[in-house]
Amino acid sequence: xxxxxxxxxxxxxxxxxxxxxxxxxxxxxxxxxxxxxxxxxxxxxxxxxxxxxxxxxxxxxxxxxxxxxxxxxxxxxxxxxxxxxxxxxxxxxxxxxxxxxxxxxxxxxxxxxxxxxxxxxxxxxxxxxxxxxxxxxxxxxxxxx
Amino acid sequence: xxxxxxxxxxxxxxxxxxxxxxxxxxxxxxxxxxxxxxxxxxxxxxxxxxxxxxxxxxxxxxxxxxxxxxxxxxxxxxxxxxxxxxxxxxxxxxxxxxxxxxxxxxxxxxxxxxxxxxxxxxxxxxxxxxxxxxxxxxxxxxxxxxxxxxxxxxxxxxxxxxxxxxxxxxxxxxxxxxxxxxxxxxxxxxxxxxxxxxxxxxxxxxxxxxxxxxxxxxxxxxxxxxxxxxxxxxxxxxxxxxxxxxxxxxxxxxxxxxxxxxxxxxxxxxxxxxxxxxxxxxxxxxxxxxxxxxxxxxxxxxxxxxxxxxxxxxxxxxxxxxxxxxxxxxxxxxxxxxxxxxxxxxxxxxxxxxxxxxxxxxxxxxxxxxxxxxxxxxxxxxxxxxxxxxxxxxxxxxxxxxxxxxxxxxxxxxxxx
Numbered sequence: 001x002x003x004x005x006x007x008x009x010x011x012x013x014x015x016x017x018x019x020x021x022x023x024x025x026x027x028x029x030x031x032x033x034x035x036x037x038x039x040x041x042x043x044x045x046x047x048x049x050x051x052x053x054x055x056x057x058x059x060x061x062x063x064x065x066x067x068x069x070x071x072x073x074x075x076x077x078x079x080x081x082x083x084x085x086x087x088x089x090x091x092x093x094x095x096x097x098x099x100x101x102x103x104x105x106x107x108x109x110x111x112x113x114x115x116x117x118x119x120x121x122x123x124x125x126x127x128x129x130x131x132x133x134x135x136x137x138x139x140x141x142x143x144x145x
Numbered sequence: 146x147x148x149x150x151x152x153x154x155x156x157x158x159x160x161x162x163x164x165x166x167x168x169x170x171x172x173x174x175x176x177x178x179x180x181x182x183x184x185x186x187x188x189x190x191x192x193x194x195x196x197x198x199x200x201x202x203x204x205x206x207x208x209x210x211x212x213x214x215x216x217x218x219x220x221x222x223x224x225x226x227x228x229x230x231x232x233x234x235x236x237x238x239x240x241x242x243x244x245x246x247x248x249x250x251x252x253x254x255x256x257x258x259x260x261x262x263x264x265x266x267x268x269x270x271x272x273x274x275x276x277x278x279x280x281x282x283x284x285x286x287x288x289x290x291x292x293x294x295x296x297x298x299x300x301x302x303x304x305x306x307x308x309x310x311x312x313x314x315x316x317x318x319x320x321x322x323x324x325x326x327x328x329x330x331x332x333x334x335x336x337x338x339x340x341x342x343x344x345x346x347x348x349x350x351x352x353x354x355x356x357x358x359x360x361x362x363x364x365x366x367x368x369x370x371x372x373x374x375x376x377x378x379x380x381x382x383x384x385x386x387x388x389x390x391x392x393x394x395x396x397x398x399x400x401x402x403x404x405x406x407x408x409x410x411x412x413x414x415x416x417x418x419x420x421x422x423x424x425x426x427x428x429x430x431x432x433x434x435x436x437x438x439x440x441x442x443x444x445x446x447x448x449x450x451x452x453x454x455x456x457x458x459x460x461x462x463x464x465x466x467x468x469x470x471x472x473x474x475x476x477x478x479x480x481x482x483x484x485x486x487x488x489x490x491x492x493x494x495x496x497x498x499x500x501x502x503x504x505x506x507x508x509x510x511x512x513x514x515x516x517x518x519x520x521x522x523x524x525x526x527x528x529x530x531x532x533x534x535x536x537x538x539x540x541x542x543x544x545x546x547x548x549x550x551x552x553x554x555x556x557x558x559x560x561x562x
Binding site for chain 1: 545
Protein backbone atom coordinates (compact mmCIF):
# COMPACT_ATOMS: atom_id res chain seq x y z
CA UNK A 1 0.00 0.00 0.00
CA UNK A 2 1.36 3.38 -0.98
CA UNK A 3 1.68 5.92 1.79
CA UNK A 4 3.75 9.07 1.93
CA UNK A 5 4.61 10.97 5.09
CA UNK A 6 1.98 9.09 7.08
CA UNK A 7 -0.69 10.13 4.62
CA UNK A 8 -2.61 7.57 2.63
CA UNK A 9 -3.41 8.95 -0.80
CA UNK A 10 -6.82 8.19 -2.24
CA UNK A 11 -7.17 4.86 -4.01
CA UNK A 12 -8.09 4.86 -7.69
CA UNK A 13 -9.98 2.43 -9.90
CA UNK A 14 -9.00 2.75 -13.57
CA UNK A 15 -11.12 1.13 -16.25
CA UNK A 16 -11.90 1.04 -19.94
CA UNK A 17 -15.49 0.72 -21.17
CA UNK A 18 -17.32 -2.46 -22.13
CA UNK A 19 -16.76 -2.09 -25.87
CA UNK A 20 -13.34 -0.41 -25.85
CA UNK A 21 -10.33 -2.67 -26.46
CA UNK A 22 -7.64 0.00 -26.08
CA UNK A 23 -4.98 -0.62 -23.43
CA UNK A 24 -2.21 1.97 -23.64
CA UNK A 25 -4.37 4.76 -22.22
CA UNK A 26 -5.04 2.54 -19.20
CA UNK A 27 -1.40 1.46 -18.72
CA UNK A 28 -0.30 5.10 -18.91
CA UNK A 29 -2.92 6.29 -16.40
CA UNK A 30 -1.91 3.53 -13.99
CA UNK A 31 1.80 4.42 -14.15
CA UNK A 32 0.99 8.14 -13.79
CA UNK A 33 -1.27 7.65 -10.76
CA UNK A 34 1.21 5.27 -9.11
CA UNK A 35 4.00 7.81 -9.58
CA UNK A 36 1.76 10.39 -7.86
CA UNK A 37 1.56 7.95 -4.95
CA UNK A 38 -1.86 6.39 -5.40
CA UNK A 39 -2.90 2.76 -5.11
CA UNK A 40 -4.34 1.76 -8.44
CA UNK A 41 -6.59 -1.11 -9.47
CA UNK A 42 -6.65 -1.39 -13.25
CA UNK A 43 -9.54 -3.37 -14.75
CA UNK A 44 -8.07 -3.15 -18.24
CA UNK A 45 -9.94 -2.93 -21.55
CA UNK A 46 -13.45 -4.22 -22.34
CA UNK A 47 -14.58 -4.18 -18.71
CA UNK A 48 -18.31 -5.01 -18.64
CA UNK A 49 -20.49 -2.69 -16.52
CA UNK A 50 -21.05 -5.51 -13.99
CA UNK A 51 -17.32 -5.91 -13.45
CA UNK A 52 -16.79 -2.17 -12.94
CA UNK A 53 -19.69 -2.01 -10.51
CA UNK A 54 -18.48 -5.08 -8.60
CA UNK A 55 -14.93 -3.74 -8.38
CA UNK A 56 -16.16 -0.30 -7.26
CA UNK A 57 -18.31 -1.83 -4.49
CA UNK A 58 -15.45 -4.10 -3.43
CA UNK A 59 -12.58 -1.60 -3.49
CA UNK A 60 -14.58 1.56 -2.65
CA UNK A 61 -12.09 3.80 -4.50
CA UNK A 62 -12.01 7.53 -3.81
CA UNK A 63 -11.70 8.09 -7.54
CA UNK A 64 -13.03 6.09 -10.48
CA UNK A 65 -11.40 6.92 -13.82
CA UNK A 66 -13.10 5.82 -17.04
CA UNK A 67 -10.92 6.15 -20.13
CA UNK A 68 -12.19 5.53 -23.64
CA UNK A 69 -10.76 6.19 -27.08
CA UNK A 70 -12.84 4.02 -29.45
CA UNK A 71 -15.58 6.55 -30.22
CA UNK A 72 -18.26 4.82 -28.14
CA UNK A 73 -17.28 6.60 -24.94
CA UNK A 74 -20.37 8.80 -24.81
CA UNK A 75 -22.84 5.92 -25.03
CA UNK A 76 -20.86 3.41 -22.94
CA UNK A 77 -19.78 6.01 -20.37
CA UNK A 78 -23.31 7.30 -19.94
CA UNK A 79 -24.80 3.84 -19.37
CA UNK A 80 -22.00 2.92 -16.97
CA UNK A 81 -22.25 6.00 -14.75
CA UNK A 82 -26.04 5.73 -14.44
CA UNK A 83 -25.55 2.17 -13.25
CA UNK A 84 -22.83 3.17 -10.77
CA UNK A 85 -24.71 6.21 -9.43
CA UNK A 86 -27.80 4.08 -8.78
CA UNK A 87 -25.86 2.57 -5.86
CA UNK A 88 -25.94 4.90 -2.82
CA UNK A 89 -22.71 3.30 -1.50
CA UNK A 90 -20.88 4.99 -4.37
CA UNK A 91 -22.43 8.44 -3.86
CA UNK A 92 -19.20 9.87 -2.41
CA UNK A 93 -16.93 8.40 -5.09
CA UNK A 94 -15.51 10.94 -7.49
CA UNK A 95 -16.13 9.67 -11.02
CA UNK A 96 -14.47 11.08 -14.12
CA UNK A 97 -14.28 10.16 -17.79
CA UNK A 98 -11.91 11.23 -20.54
CA UNK A 99 -10.38 10.36 -23.90
CA UNK A 100 -11.73 10.42 -27.43
CA UNK A 101 -15.40 10.02 -26.63
CA UNK A 102 -17.12 10.41 -30.02
CA UNK A 103 -16.57 9.00 -33.52
CA UNK A 104 -15.99 12.40 -35.13
CA UNK A 105 -13.05 13.66 -33.03
CA UNK A 106 -14.99 16.77 -31.97
CA UNK A 107 -15.89 17.87 -28.46
CA UNK A 108 -19.65 17.76 -28.30
CA UNK A 109 -20.99 20.20 -25.71
CA UNK A 110 -24.39 18.48 -25.50
CA UNK A 111 -22.82 15.07 -24.90
CA UNK A 112 -20.47 16.45 -22.23
CA UNK A 113 -23.46 18.00 -20.47
CA UNK A 114 -25.33 14.69 -20.55
CA UNK A 115 -22.32 12.87 -19.06
CA UNK A 116 -22.10 15.43 -16.26
CA UNK A 117 -25.83 15.32 -15.60
CA UNK A 118 -25.72 11.51 -15.47
CA UNK A 119 -23.16 11.55 -12.67
CA UNK A 120 -19.59 12.24 -13.76
CA UNK A 121 -17.84 14.92 -11.74
CA UNK A 122 -15.63 15.88 -14.67
CA UNK A 123 -15.25 15.12 -18.37
CA UNK A 124 -11.66 15.51 -19.57
CA UNK A 125 -10.49 16.32 -23.07
CA UNK A 126 -8.09 13.83 -24.60
CA UNK A 127 -4.60 14.35 -23.15
CA UNK A 128 -5.50 17.02 -20.58
CA UNK A 129 -3.10 15.66 -17.94
CA UNK A 130 -2.74 19.04 -16.19
CA UNK A 131 -6.46 19.30 -15.46
CA UNK A 132 -6.54 15.65 -14.39
CA UNK A 133 -3.62 16.16 -11.99
CA UNK A 134 -5.34 19.23 -10.55
CA UNK A 135 -8.47 17.19 -9.81
CA UNK A 136 -6.51 14.25 -8.38
CA UNK A 137 -4.52 16.55 -6.08
CA UNK A 138 -7.75 17.96 -4.64
CA UNK A 139 -9.20 14.61 -3.64
CA UNK A 140 -9.73 14.34 0.12
CA UNK A 141 -6.74 12.75 1.86
CA UNK A 142 -6.93 10.81 5.10
CA UNK A 143 -4.23 10.12 7.66
CA UNK A 144 -3.02 6.53 8.02
CA UNK A 145 -4.33 5.16 11.29
CA UNK B 146 -20.65 -15.36 -59.31
CA UNK B 147 -17.22 -16.59 -60.36
CA UNK B 148 -15.21 -17.09 -57.23
CA UNK B 149 -11.51 -16.51 -56.80
CA UNK B 150 -10.23 -17.58 -53.38
CA UNK B 151 -8.75 -14.72 -51.34
CA UNK B 152 -5.34 -16.44 -51.19
CA UNK B 153 -5.30 -17.03 -54.97
CA UNK B 154 -6.13 -13.38 -55.63
CA UNK B 155 -3.19 -12.24 -53.50
CA UNK B 156 -0.87 -14.85 -55.06
CA UNK B 157 -1.93 -13.68 -58.54
CA UNK B 158 -1.09 -10.06 -57.73
CA UNK B 159 2.27 -11.13 -56.30
CA UNK B 160 3.07 -13.08 -59.47
CA UNK B 161 2.47 -9.85 -61.40
CA UNK B 162 4.79 -7.96 -59.03
CA UNK B 163 1.94 -5.96 -57.46
CA UNK B 164 1.39 -5.36 -53.75
CA UNK B 165 -2.24 -5.83 -52.68
CA UNK B 166 -3.40 -2.88 -50.57
CA UNK B 167 -6.38 -2.98 -48.26
CA UNK B 168 -8.15 -0.48 -46.02
CA UNK B 169 -9.40 -0.95 -42.50
CA UNK B 170 -12.83 0.50 -43.14
CA UNK B 171 -16.28 0.10 -41.68
CA UNK B 172 -19.42 2.24 -41.41
CA UNK B 173 -22.70 1.43 -39.76
CA UNK B 174 -24.74 2.96 -42.58
CA UNK B 175 -25.20 0.37 -45.39
CA UNK B 176 -25.18 3.04 -48.11
CA UNK B 177 -21.93 4.48 -46.88
CA UNK B 178 -20.44 1.00 -46.46
CA UNK B 179 -21.31 0.16 -50.07
CA UNK B 180 -19.83 3.43 -51.26
CA UNK B 181 -16.65 2.65 -49.30
CA UNK B 182 -16.32 -0.77 -50.93
CA UNK B 183 -17.09 0.62 -54.41
CA UNK B 184 -14.49 3.35 -54.07
CA UNK B 185 -11.90 0.91 -52.66
CA UNK B 186 -12.51 -1.26 -55.73
CA UNK B 187 -12.22 1.72 -58.08
CA UNK B 188 -9.02 3.04 -56.46
CA UNK B 189 -5.90 3.20 -58.64
CA UNK B 190 -4.28 0.19 -56.93
CA UNK B 191 -4.66 -3.59 -56.62
CA UNK B 192 -7.14 -3.66 -53.76
CA UNK B 193 -9.24 -6.02 -51.69
CA UNK B 194 -12.25 -4.75 -49.78
CA UNK B 195 -12.84 -4.72 -46.07
CA UNK B 196 -15.90 -4.81 -43.87
CA UNK B 197 -14.59 -3.68 -40.50
CA UNK B 198 -17.18 -4.44 -37.83
CA UNK B 199 -18.22 -2.24 -34.91
CA UNK B 200 -17.14 -2.71 -31.29
CA UNK B 201 -20.56 -3.88 -30.07
CA UNK B 202 -20.62 -6.72 -32.59
CA UNK B 203 -17.03 -7.54 -31.65
CA UNK B 204 -17.93 -8.07 -27.98
CA UNK B 205 -21.24 -9.72 -28.93
CA UNK B 206 -23.35 -6.96 -27.34
CA UNK B 207 -25.87 -7.29 -30.15
CA UNK B 208 -28.60 -5.54 -28.12
CA UNK B 209 -26.46 -2.38 -28.02
CA UNK B 210 -25.76 -2.66 -31.76
CA UNK B 211 -29.52 -3.02 -32.45
CA UNK B 212 -30.35 0.01 -30.30
CA UNK B 213 -27.71 2.12 -32.03
CA UNK B 214 -28.95 1.14 -35.49
CA UNK B 215 -32.59 1.79 -34.47
CA UNK B 216 -31.71 5.17 -32.96
CA UNK B 217 -29.48 6.15 -35.88
CA UNK B 218 -26.41 6.47 -33.61
CA UNK B 219 -23.27 6.05 -35.74
CA UNK B 220 -21.14 3.02 -34.83
CA UNK B 221 -17.42 2.59 -35.41
CA UNK B 222 -17.97 -0.19 -37.95
CA UNK B 223 -20.47 -2.29 -39.89
CA UNK B 224 -22.85 -4.31 -37.65
CA UNK B 225 -22.90 -7.48 -39.77
CA UNK B 226 -25.07 -9.43 -37.29
CA UNK B 227 -27.62 -6.62 -36.97
CA UNK B 228 -28.46 -5.43 -40.48
CA UNK B 229 -30.78 -7.97 -42.15
CA UNK B 230 -28.95 -10.33 -44.57
CA UNK B 231 -30.74 -8.81 -47.58
CA UNK B 232 -29.39 -5.39 -46.60
CA UNK B 233 -25.83 -6.74 -46.37
CA UNK B 234 -26.20 -8.63 -49.66
CA UNK B 235 -27.27 -5.38 -51.29
CA UNK B 236 -24.11 -3.73 -49.88
CA UNK B 237 -21.96 -6.40 -51.60
CA UNK B 238 -24.01 -7.03 -54.74
CA UNK B 239 -22.09 -6.31 -57.95
CA UNK B 240 -19.00 -5.21 -55.97
CA UNK B 241 -17.78 -8.41 -54.31
CA UNK B 242 -16.69 -10.67 -57.20
CA UNK B 243 -13.73 -12.48 -58.77
CA UNK B 244 -11.79 -9.25 -59.20
CA UNK B 245 -12.58 -7.90 -55.75
CA UNK B 246 -12.45 -10.21 -52.71
CA UNK B 247 -13.87 -8.80 -49.46
CA UNK B 248 -12.50 -9.66 -46.03
CA UNK B 249 -14.33 -9.20 -42.72
CA UNK B 250 -12.18 -7.62 -39.98
CA UNK B 251 -13.58 -7.58 -36.48
CA UNK B 252 -11.43 -8.07 -33.35
CA UNK B 253 -13.58 -10.68 -31.62
CA UNK B 254 -12.18 -13.18 -29.12
CA UNK B 255 -15.34 -15.29 -29.57
CA UNK B 256 -16.22 -14.89 -33.25
CA UNK B 257 -18.71 -17.70 -34.00
CA UNK B 258 -21.62 -15.28 -34.52
CA UNK B 259 -19.50 -13.20 -36.92
CA UNK B 260 -18.23 -16.20 -38.89
CA UNK B 261 -21.79 -17.50 -39.18
CA UNK B 262 -23.01 -14.12 -40.48
CA UNK B 263 -20.20 -13.72 -43.02
CA UNK B 264 -20.62 -17.27 -44.36
CA UNK B 265 -24.35 -16.56 -44.80
CA UNK B 266 -23.42 -13.63 -47.03
CA UNK B 267 -21.18 -15.78 -49.23
CA UNK B 268 -17.98 -14.34 -47.75
CA UNK B 269 -15.17 -16.63 -46.53
CA UNK B 270 -12.17 -14.44 -45.70
CA UNK B 271 -11.66 -13.04 -42.22
CA UNK B 272 -8.94 -12.55 -39.61
CA UNK B 273 -8.09 -12.70 -35.93
CA UNK B 274 -6.90 -15.57 -33.79
CA UNK B 275 -7.31 -17.14 -30.36
CA UNK B 276 -4.42 -15.18 -28.84
CA UNK B 277 -4.27 -12.02 -30.93
CA UNK B 278 -7.94 -11.14 -30.43
CA UNK B 279 -8.16 -12.38 -26.86
CA UNK B 280 -5.27 -11.14 -24.77
CA UNK B 281 -4.94 -7.61 -26.10
CA UNK B 282 -8.60 -6.92 -26.86
CA UNK B 283 -10.88 -8.72 -24.46
CA UNK B 284 -11.45 -10.09 -21.00
CA UNK B 285 -12.40 -13.51 -22.36
CA UNK B 286 -10.35 -16.27 -20.70
CA UNK B 287 -7.73 -17.55 -23.17
CA UNK B 288 -9.06 -21.10 -22.80
CA UNK B 289 -12.54 -19.93 -23.93
CA UNK B 290 -11.10 -17.96 -26.85
CA UNK B 291 -9.19 -21.06 -27.99
CA UNK B 292 -12.41 -23.06 -27.82
CA UNK B 293 -14.37 -20.45 -29.78
CA UNK B 294 -11.69 -20.14 -32.44
CA UNK B 295 -11.58 -23.94 -32.86
CA UNK B 296 -15.31 -23.82 -33.59
CA UNK B 297 -14.96 -20.79 -35.87
CA UNK B 298 -12.11 -22.42 -37.83
CA UNK B 299 -14.25 -25.56 -38.26
CA UNK B 300 -17.18 -23.47 -39.55
CA UNK B 301 -14.93 -21.77 -42.12
CA UNK B 302 -13.11 -24.96 -43.12
CA UNK B 303 -16.40 -26.78 -43.81
CA UNK B 304 -17.00 -24.32 -46.67
CA UNK B 305 -13.87 -25.54 -48.50
CA UNK B 306 -14.58 -27.02 -51.94
CA UNK B 307 -16.62 -26.15 -55.02
CA UNK B 308 -14.11 -23.42 -55.85
CA UNK B 309 -14.09 -22.04 -52.33
CA UNK B 310 -10.97 -21.85 -50.17
CA UNK B 311 -11.79 -19.93 -46.97
CA UNK B 312 -8.95 -17.71 -45.81
CA UNK B 313 -7.94 -16.76 -42.29
CA UNK B 314 -5.35 -14.12 -41.39
CA UNK B 315 -3.60 -14.16 -38.03
CA UNK B 316 -3.65 -10.78 -36.29
CA UNK B 317 -0.66 -12.00 -34.23
CA UNK B 318 1.68 -9.44 -35.75
CA UNK B 319 -0.11 -6.61 -33.97
CA UNK B 320 -0.84 -7.59 -30.36
CA UNK B 321 -0.89 -4.27 -28.50
CA UNK B 322 0.05 -2.40 -31.67
CA UNK B 323 3.39 -1.12 -30.48
CA UNK B 324 6.29 -1.77 -28.10
CA UNK B 325 6.27 -5.56 -28.51
CA UNK B 326 9.67 -6.94 -29.53
CA UNK B 327 9.29 -8.52 -33.00
CA UNK B 328 10.18 -12.08 -31.96
CA UNK B 329 6.90 -12.37 -30.02
CA UNK B 330 4.88 -10.89 -32.91
CA UNK B 331 6.44 -13.35 -35.35
CA UNK B 332 6.01 -16.30 -32.96
CA UNK B 333 2.33 -15.60 -32.23
CA UNK B 334 1.56 -15.14 -35.95
CA UNK B 335 3.20 -18.45 -36.85
CA UNK B 336 1.56 -20.28 -33.95
CA UNK B 337 -1.88 -18.94 -34.87
CA UNK B 338 -1.26 -19.94 -38.49
CA UNK B 339 -0.47 -23.46 -37.25
CA UNK B 340 -3.63 -23.41 -35.11
CA UNK B 341 -5.73 -22.43 -38.17
CA UNK B 342 -4.13 -25.19 -40.27
CA UNK B 343 -4.67 -27.74 -37.51
CA UNK B 344 -8.37 -26.89 -37.57
CA UNK B 345 -8.77 -27.34 -41.31
CA UNK B 346 -7.89 -24.02 -42.96
CA UNK B 347 -6.01 -24.46 -46.25
CA UNK B 348 -5.21 -20.80 -46.85
CA UNK B 349 -3.77 -18.48 -44.20
CA UNK B 350 -1.85 -15.24 -43.88
CA UNK B 351 0.66 -14.30 -41.23
CA UNK B 352 0.88 -10.69 -40.13
CA UNK B 353 3.52 -8.30 -38.94
CA UNK B 354 3.02 -4.68 -37.94
CA UNK B 355 5.63 -2.05 -38.85
CA UNK B 356 7.57 -1.07 -35.71
CA UNK B 357 10.29 1.44 -34.90
CA UNK B 358 13.25 0.31 -37.02
CA UNK B 359 13.23 -0.50 -40.74
CA UNK B 360 16.21 -2.83 -40.39
CA UNK B 361 14.63 -4.73 -37.50
CA UNK B 362 11.33 -4.91 -39.43
CA UNK B 363 13.12 -6.39 -42.46
CA UNK B 364 14.64 -9.06 -40.20
CA UNK B 365 11.25 -9.75 -38.62
CA UNK B 366 9.39 -10.27 -41.91
CA UNK B 367 12.27 -12.46 -43.11
CA UNK B 368 11.92 -14.52 -39.91
CA UNK B 369 8.16 -14.77 -40.44
CA UNK B 370 8.61 -15.99 -44.04
CA UNK B 371 11.28 -18.53 -43.04
CA UNK B 372 9.32 -19.95 -40.12
CA UNK B 373 6.11 -20.20 -42.14
CA UNK B 374 8.02 -21.95 -44.96
CA UNK B 375 9.45 -24.40 -42.39
CA UNK B 376 6.20 -25.10 -40.54
CA UNK B 377 3.31 -24.22 -42.87
CA UNK B 378 4.61 -25.59 -46.16
CA UNK B 379 1.44 -27.68 -46.53
CA UNK B 380 -0.98 -24.73 -46.81
CA UNK B 381 -1.35 -21.67 -49.05
CA UNK B 382 0.15 -18.73 -47.16
CA UNK B 383 1.34 -15.16 -47.52
CA UNK B 384 2.62 -12.37 -45.32
CA UNK B 385 0.48 -9.29 -44.67
CA UNK B 386 2.10 -6.14 -43.32
CA UNK B 387 0.22 -3.62 -41.18
CA UNK B 388 1.19 0.02 -41.51
CA UNK B 389 2.21 1.31 -38.09
CA UNK B 390 -0.42 0.38 -35.48
CA UNK B 391 0.74 2.65 -32.66
CA UNK B 392 0.19 6.35 -32.02
CA UNK B 393 0.00 7.78 -35.54
CA UNK B 394 1.51 11.09 -36.74
CA UNK B 395 -0.92 14.00 -36.39
CA UNK B 396 0.33 15.92 -39.41
CA UNK B 397 -0.85 14.98 -42.87
CA UNK B 398 2.71 14.95 -44.21
CA UNK B 399 3.99 12.78 -41.38
CA UNK B 400 1.12 10.33 -41.63
CA UNK B 401 1.49 9.81 -45.39
CA UNK B 402 5.30 9.54 -45.18
CA UNK B 403 4.95 6.80 -42.55
CA UNK B 404 2.45 4.99 -44.78
CA UNK B 405 4.86 5.22 -47.73
CA UNK B 406 7.62 3.73 -45.57
CA UNK B 407 5.25 0.86 -44.72
CA UNK B 408 4.48 0.24 -48.40
CA UNK B 409 8.19 0.15 -49.30
CA UNK B 410 8.87 -2.12 -46.33
CA UNK B 411 6.11 -4.47 -47.49
CA UNK B 412 7.61 -4.82 -50.98
CA UNK B 413 11.26 -5.07 -49.95
CA UNK B 414 10.58 -7.54 -47.14
CA UNK B 415 8.60 -9.84 -49.43
CA UNK B 416 5.12 -9.27 -47.95
CA UNK B 417 2.23 -9.71 -50.40
CA UNK B 418 -0.42 -7.47 -48.88
CA UNK B 419 -0.52 -4.23 -46.89
CA UNK B 420 -3.22 -2.90 -44.57
CA UNK B 421 -3.01 0.88 -44.78
CA UNK B 422 -3.48 3.71 -42.30
CA UNK B 423 -4.81 7.11 -43.31
CA UNK B 424 -3.80 10.74 -42.82
CA UNK B 425 -6.87 11.12 -40.56
CA UNK B 426 -5.89 8.22 -38.31
CA UNK B 427 -4.79 10.28 -35.30
CA UNK B 428 -7.93 12.43 -35.32
CA UNK B 429 -11.07 10.45 -36.11
CA UNK B 430 -12.56 7.40 -37.79
CA UNK B 431 -11.31 7.84 -41.38
CA UNK B 432 -13.74 8.69 -44.19
CA UNK B 433 -13.97 6.86 -47.51
CA UNK B 434 -11.92 9.62 -49.16
CA UNK B 435 -9.21 9.32 -46.47
CA UNK B 436 -9.01 5.58 -47.20
CA UNK B 437 -8.85 5.97 -50.99
CA UNK B 438 -6.05 8.51 -50.61
CA UNK B 439 -4.15 6.06 -48.36
CA UNK B 440 -4.62 3.13 -50.78
CA UNK B 441 -3.38 5.13 -53.77
CA UNK B 442 -0.48 6.67 -51.83
CA UNK B 443 0.64 3.22 -50.68
CA UNK B 444 0.31 1.72 -54.19
CA UNK B 445 2.47 4.51 -55.68
CA UNK B 446 5.17 4.06 -53.02
CA UNK B 447 5.10 0.28 -53.51
CA UNK B 448 5.56 0.59 -57.28
CA UNK B 449 8.87 2.42 -56.77
CA UNK B 450 10.24 0.16 -54.00
CA UNK B 451 13.09 -2.29 -54.61
CA UNK B 452 12.07 -5.95 -54.79
CA UNK B 453 13.35 -8.36 -52.13
CA UNK B 454 16.64 -10.14 -52.88
CA UNK B 455 15.97 -13.45 -54.67
CA UNK B 456 16.05 -16.75 -52.79
CA UNK B 457 15.09 -17.52 -49.22
CA UNK B 458 15.54 -14.78 -46.58
CA UNK B 459 18.66 -14.83 -44.39
CA UNK B 460 18.40 -17.08 -41.31
CA UNK B 461 21.17 -15.51 -39.24
CA UNK B 462 19.18 -12.76 -37.50
CA UNK B 463 18.45 -12.31 -33.81
CA UNK B 464 14.70 -11.99 -34.48
CA UNK B 465 14.68 -15.34 -36.30
CA UNK B 466 16.64 -17.09 -33.55
CA UNK B 467 14.37 -15.72 -30.78
CA UNK B 468 11.12 -16.35 -32.67
CA UNK B 469 12.20 -19.90 -33.60
CA UNK B 470 12.98 -20.65 -29.94
CA UNK B 471 9.59 -19.30 -28.83
CA UNK B 472 7.65 -21.24 -31.48
CA UNK B 473 9.39 -24.55 -30.83
CA UNK B 474 9.17 -24.17 -27.04
CA UNK B 475 5.39 -23.77 -27.38
CA UNK B 476 4.96 -26.59 -29.90
CA UNK B 477 6.75 -29.00 -27.57
CA UNK B 478 4.14 -28.39 -24.83
CA UNK B 479 1.30 -30.24 -26.58
CA UNK B 480 0.35 -31.74 -29.94
CA UNK B 481 -2.72 -29.51 -29.93
CA UNK B 482 -1.56 -25.97 -30.75
CA UNK B 483 -4.46 -24.38 -28.85
CA UNK B 484 -3.68 -26.31 -25.68
CA UNK B 485 0.01 -25.51 -26.10
CA UNK B 486 -0.79 -21.79 -26.36
CA UNK B 487 -2.86 -21.82 -23.15
CA UNK B 488 -0.06 -23.63 -21.27
CA UNK B 489 2.59 -21.32 -22.70
CA UNK B 490 0.84 -18.17 -21.50
CA UNK B 491 0.10 -19.69 -18.10
CA UNK B 492 3.80 -20.41 -17.63
CA UNK B 493 4.94 -17.06 -19.05
CA UNK B 494 6.73 -18.82 -21.93
CA UNK B 495 4.81 -16.39 -24.06
CA UNK B 496 4.26 -12.97 -22.48
CA UNK B 497 2.99 -9.81 -24.13
CA UNK B 498 4.63 -6.71 -22.64
CA UNK B 499 2.14 -4.34 -20.91
CA UNK B 500 -0.89 -6.52 -21.74
CA UNK B 501 -3.36 -6.31 -18.82
CA UNK B 502 -5.31 -9.52 -19.54
CA UNK B 503 -5.53 -11.80 -16.46
CA UNK B 504 -4.14 -14.75 -18.51
CA UNK B 505 -1.03 -12.84 -19.57
CA UNK B 506 1.94 -13.19 -17.22
CA UNK B 507 2.68 -9.48 -17.58
CA UNK B 508 6.31 -9.77 -16.49
CA UNK B 509 8.00 -8.99 -19.79
CA UNK B 510 8.88 -5.34 -20.46
CA UNK B 511 10.23 -3.69 -23.57
CA UNK B 512 11.76 -0.37 -24.58
CA UNK B 513 13.03 1.45 -27.66
CA UNK B 514 16.82 1.36 -27.68
CA UNK B 515 19.00 4.26 -28.85
CA UNK B 516 19.37 2.73 -32.30
CA UNK B 517 15.56 2.62 -32.63
CA UNK B 518 15.32 -1.16 -32.13
CA UNK B 519 12.71 -2.65 -29.84
CA UNK B 520 14.47 -4.62 -27.13
CA UNK B 521 13.72 -6.34 -23.85
CA UNK B 522 13.97 -4.48 -20.54
CA UNK B 523 12.79 -7.68 -18.84
CA UNK B 524 12.15 -11.10 -20.42
CA UNK B 525 10.16 -12.43 -17.45
CA UNK B 526 9.88 -16.21 -17.92
CA UNK B 527 10.32 -16.13 -21.71
CA UNK B 528 12.69 -18.90 -22.85
CA UNK B 529 15.22 -16.40 -24.17
CA UNK B 530 18.88 -16.04 -23.18
CA UNK B 531 19.53 -13.50 -20.42
CA UNK B 532 21.65 -11.69 -23.00
CA UNK B 533 18.36 -10.72 -24.67
CA UNK B 534 17.80 -8.23 -21.83
CA UNK B 535 19.48 -5.05 -22.99
CA UNK B 536 18.80 -2.64 -20.14
CA UNK B 537 17.02 -3.87 -17.02
CA UNK B 538 15.20 -0.83 -15.70
CA UNK B 539 11.84 0.40 -14.51
CA UNK B 540 9.71 2.00 -17.22
CA UNK B 541 8.04 5.22 -15.94
CA UNK B 542 4.90 6.91 -17.30
CA UNK B 543 7.13 9.48 -19.00
CA UNK B 544 9.28 6.72 -20.57
CA UNK B 545 6.13 4.98 -21.72
CA UNK B 546 4.59 8.13 -23.22
CA UNK B 547 7.86 8.95 -24.93
CA UNK B 548 8.16 5.41 -26.35
CA UNK B 549 4.52 5.36 -27.43
CA UNK B 550 4.96 8.63 -29.34
CA UNK B 551 8.49 7.89 -30.66
CA UNK B 552 7.36 7.22 -34.24
CA UNK B 553 4.67 9.92 -34.23
CA UNK B 554 7.10 12.63 -33.09
CA UNK B 555 9.78 11.66 -35.59
CA UNK B 556 7.40 11.73 -38.54
CA UNK B 557 5.58 14.88 -37.42
CA UNK B 558 8.95 16.63 -37.29
CA UNK B 559 9.52 15.64 -40.91
CA UNK B 560 12.09 12.90 -40.30
CA UNK B 561 12.13 9.18 -39.63
CA UNK B 562 12.93 7.48 -36.30
